[in-house]
Amino acid sequence: MTSTTLSHDVHPVHFDAYGKKLGMWIFLFTEVLLFGGLFLVYAAYRFLNHDAFHEGSAELNVVVGAINTVVLLTSSLTVAMSITALQRGDSKRAINLIMWTLILAGTFMFNKYYEWYTKWEHGLFPGMDHYKELPAGKAQFFNLYFFMTGLHAIHIIIGSILLMVIAFYIKKGTINQQRYTYLENGGLYWHLVDVIWIYLFPLFYLII
């Protein structure tokens, strides 16, 4: 046990851990349905433009996609471990593990930047001349690719900011061994973003 258990917080403050977590899950369901709708659009267009999607997919870099999958899975591990650390009262290790998660998130974003920049250099970016000349089916593939991976990347940025704030409050002691629900909720968000990538990776990079 660490000093956090000796806190002099004697006035009873109601802390509804279950309510907070349930609220987070309900929010996650709206996220699932947001991406779910996009996956439905993907499914329909892929069904109508099978060959074009095949060609489009072949132009994506599988190696970068695979590296990013490993990076994101590892970041999920570090978040899960930081919750364990805080539950065991080791807030220093919890913060360290969140820092590792942020480094991995940065790696993911760098790879994403590299991928998009390569497409940009080839004129394959929404609004560019070469992009406008793409045949309809392939254009649909790349529109969905940029929109869905872009929306996912925005989620990575939001998740990183959330985890930064959480790390700050762990350092302050507001989030601690007794009250770690905010860290759990931050973790839930991060894992959901990971789950979305688990589907994005095979559907965009691997369809053969």
Next chain:
Amino acid sequence: MSDTQNTHVTGYRFSILIWVDLLILTLLTIEVAQFDFQSLTVIVALVIATIKSYLVGTHFMHLKFENKFLKAVVIGVGVLFLAVLIVLFSDYLFY
């Protein structure tokens, strides 16, 4: 009082084990994608992705130790999505 949090703590070693499983499944998806199973290719990729999501959900997201209501709603959202997908394709496949 719901002041008390659930007491189950996932061990570091167990989390690492789940992570290793996830990496193996990622390798498997990439390997399997090299073969052409025709229309089954997507199904195989989605089945592996769903197994991975299941592992993340049950262990990293701690669903295994949540109450029945929460589990039921998660399954419900999954079923809802699947139902919409089936309705969508019942339209496209026969038009």
